[in-house]
Amino acid sequence: MLRFEVSTSGGMLALPMPISVVYNSEFSVPADSITVEIPYISGCDDGDFLYGYDGERLVFKGQIDEITTQKSGEKITVVISVRSMAGILLDNEAEPCVYFNASSSVIFERHLKPFGFAEYVGDNEPYFGYVRISKGMSEWQVLENYCMNKYGKMPRITGDGRVILNGDAEGERLCFGIGGCSYTAVKSTIKxxxxxxxxxxxxxxxxxxxxxxxxxxxxxxxxxxxxxxxxxxxxxxxxxxxxxxxxxxNAYEVVLECPYRLNCEAGNRASIDDEILGKADGLYIHKLKYIANNRGEKTTVTLRKEI
Structure with missing residues (x-):
């Protein structure tokens, strides 16, 4: 199971082993979300950012949205709800202006770096044209408009806070089924x-x-x-x-249930080789839902066509 820490005004606070974890990631939704329930620990109500680790590797970072302390009989628990770093961009309005031939570094310096982003994945070539930021647009919409104009793709902010301008998640292609990632249930739907x-x-x-x-x-x-x-x-x-x-x-969808935490990102390319469904390539991970509790771990994966 993942382990977690929170940043507080007094420094970093390691959280006890979670009672349950629910993690949702969807390629078409800017911000991933995670809900962690832990035994009560003093000081976590001062938490600012939540950090999730798989061993020593950071897999999730986000500013805390809600902290709920609840008591039932003798049991006291804390529930922490967080969105990934994209949530900050969704919550902040951008200053209206017009860019002409703006480079990626200009967009990053003015619209991402002030909110705690350290770097981006992508080139620094300019987009030749105008990018207009109207009153009421969020910082996320600025990034989205720039990337759609320049790359024709949605940007992606990964769970650990990396900004991928062209939307293509990094990592090797995942193969499900024969010779690849195992699963206990699969459902294929033609819509x-x-x-x-x-x-x-x-x-x-x-x-x-x-x-x-x-x-x-x-x-x-x-x-x-x-x-x-x-x-x-x-x-x-x-x-x-x-x-x-x-x-x-959106017309073809495969949903798989894996009895473990699948180590990947929404957007990763994928394929499946199933003895009943046959082979299907040119897929990507559209949605992930990871659940961990006293019954074990499970990742539900939704695959769609890359087209």
Whole structure:
């Protein structure tokens, strides 16, 4: 099981062995979350940051959102709820401004470093164009907009606080099944209702929605249409492509239950080789849920297509 420490005004405080741990990580959600229940210990109500370790390796860092002390009979416990470092960016509003040809280091220095981030993974090449920060945008939205413009991908902040600008989680590809990571249960689902078969585009004043982008991977028997106004509605051909790609990505899902703590990150590439389901490559870890308590450890993993 993971071990934890909290930073307090008096220094670092090692927490006792947890009664339970629930850790959630999802690739499309900026902040991971963790809830730790421990036997009562004096001083932890002054906690600021929570640090989670697998042996000596830091695997989680975040500023504490809630600390609850509860008593039932003779039992006194403390429940600590935390989001990973991305939570700080979600909670803070950015100062409105406009960047032109901004480099990654400029975005990092002004929008991440002040909140305790030490480094980022990515190049320092500029994005050639404007990045507008409007009133009400969060610091996370600034990072997200910059990375979507520059890389066409969502950024990712890992559980231990690393900033990955192009969204690609590091680490080797995980193989589940024959010759790879074991599991005790598996469920494969094809979600036909998720697939968008075509997107109608309005690109000229006079032709209404006269252009069509079709999804080559859609079942020809399926009709599911969307409309994008690329003339005055703020959409584009790229918007249509993203709608189709996201629908394909979400249409296939594999859920596995592993009776241990799986050492990986949301976003890691993966494959499966199952004697019933067969082989499937080109997958990634979309979601992780780790639970540890007196009944043992379990990681539930959701895989989706990389498309």
């Amino acid at each position: 036909r209702y998720k697939v968008v078969s075509e997107v109608k585009l309005r690109i000229k004043q006079e032709n209404r929605y006269g252009s069509t982008i079709k999804n080559d991977l859609a079942d020809k028997r399926l009709v599911k249409r969307r409309y994008v106004d690329a003339l005055t509605g703020g959409g584009s051909v790229g918007t249509a492509d993203r709608i189709i790609k996201n629908s394909n990505r």
